[in-house]
């Protein structure tokens with residue numbers, strides 16, 4: 001078998017038992033990698049209704065067949081578990097170097113189960129795996145944890161995935177961090193590690209991924225890298241300004257969510273754009289493993305010195321979403337989120353919910369004591385609350401539950417801008433309605449990278465579509481994007497390669513690496529299988545069609561200004577057609593015929 005080591009490891013933290021299992025080519029052809037391996041494990045091994053923070057939940061760290069190869073961006077790994085934030089599946093991926101090192105160690109994926117009584121970390125040196133005491137690093141920030149573990153391990157090339165205080169304190173939107181500032185961020189995957197008292201995994205490996213035809217693979221890879229280099233976004237915009245290159249574009253198109261999605265135009269956007277950040281703070285680019293794009297930023301600010309990011313979503317979540325215009329403070333806030341191990345999108349989204357509640361007079365100053373008021377534009381809020389969220393101190397304990405539960409506790413869930421209890425990212429779908437349908441139907445809740453419809457609706461990739469078109473063509477494009485993204489994730493690549501590469505390009509790289517002869521349609525079928533299996537897990541966990549929805553503001557309150565003035569998202573018109581085109585019934589349930597077609601009977 002090529003592209004894989006054919007081996008997985010199961011680590012039980014309750015018993016301390018470590019066991020090795022094998023995977024074969026039939027299994028690999030069915031699920032490909034990362035999300036595929038993860039959803040197979042969840043469906044087979046846990047009760048979908050399990051408490052996500054209990055011993056019975058499991059957490060999977062998975063690579064794909066192209067992870068650890070020379071394929072452009074081939075360094076991704078994915079964390080799959082049941083989310084404490086949404087109650088449904090969480091699949092959060094990250095770049096940096098941890099994924100490639102896990103693959104070099106000879107493992108296709110790890111399953112961590114049970115729960116330790118005391119803090120531990122997992123040490124992996126190729127086949128040598130140990131569970132070690134972590135009491136001396138429990139409570140430490142991410143950078144301190146990485147420093148101490150690297151010294152103990154005695155090999156500076158080792159890679160670490162760890163949680164910060166937020167994960168330890170079971171913050172519902174805590175992240176898993178690697179390389180200091182790279183995050184498997186969404187869905188509270190850090191809290192699942194924290195619930196198992198697992199502080200970190202450190203890994204070092206020395207195995208090459210076996211490839212079917214190394215020569216051919218390298219020549220295919222070279223061709224794809226050239227395509228990326230010649231693309232205006234992947235080859236120029238992203239390397240020059242990072243993902244924050246989007247700030248001006250999205251703002252000019254009138255869908256840059258401002259002050260908790262009250263409008264889509266932010267008056268200070270230009271001052272905190274990628275261009276402004278590059279001019280004032282950028283020191284250098286920092287690419288992930290095998291990445292020819294290099295969107296990562298190393299910035300320098302006086303308060304913290306050298307730091308990384310923020311990327312577009314974080315910049316927005318801690319800036320325009322809160323009405324804040326102080327780029328230096330936003331960069332610092334992003335740094336603190338990384339150190340604490342917090343998902344920046346949900347941190348900003350939760351603070352924005354608090355601001356909306358405060359603005360409406362529902363959350364009162366007497367609830368906050370001497371703490372800064374939650375006024376839109378009040379920079380003090382990000383300075384004061386982020387650490388308090390991670391440590392669950394004072395009002396931070398309430399914020400640590402996420403925006404939905406905060407709004408619910410005040411009896412006003414309309415203040416929460418999210419889907420399936422997860423805070424929305426940085427695009428107002430009143431300016432990109434297909435993207436809105438993507439939010440509503442995403443298996444992991446409010447999310448943008450499992451089907452980035454901003455590409456066709458705003459950027460013109462692979463074709464330009466009218467952002468307000470809600471025809472079947474738009475719905476079909478969303479379904480294609482969902483299936484394709486599942487495929488790219490499962491392969492172990494970064495989604496930004498879609499600026500420059502199409503479905504056939506992924507097929508070429510996979511076939512050359514794996515020695516398979518699958519068609520593009522065959523690969524997209526794997527993506528469709530993964531999407532449906534994740535949906536199946538969510539349905540078993542209790543998902544209903546009522547939750548495939550958007551906040552009322554986006555479907556009922558017309559955009560007040562800018563290019564999308566007067567528009568709402570026509571979700572009710574699109575959703576039934578989405579279900580039908582997916583081959584599901586009118587309640588959004590997967591039909592027996594679809595289950596059979598996708599060879600999912602054993603999980604049904």
Ligand code: SF4
Pocket residue numbers: 073095096286287288289291292293294295296494495496
């Ligand atoms: S494009 Fe950016 S996020 Fe993706 S692999 Fe490259 S540096 Fe990492």
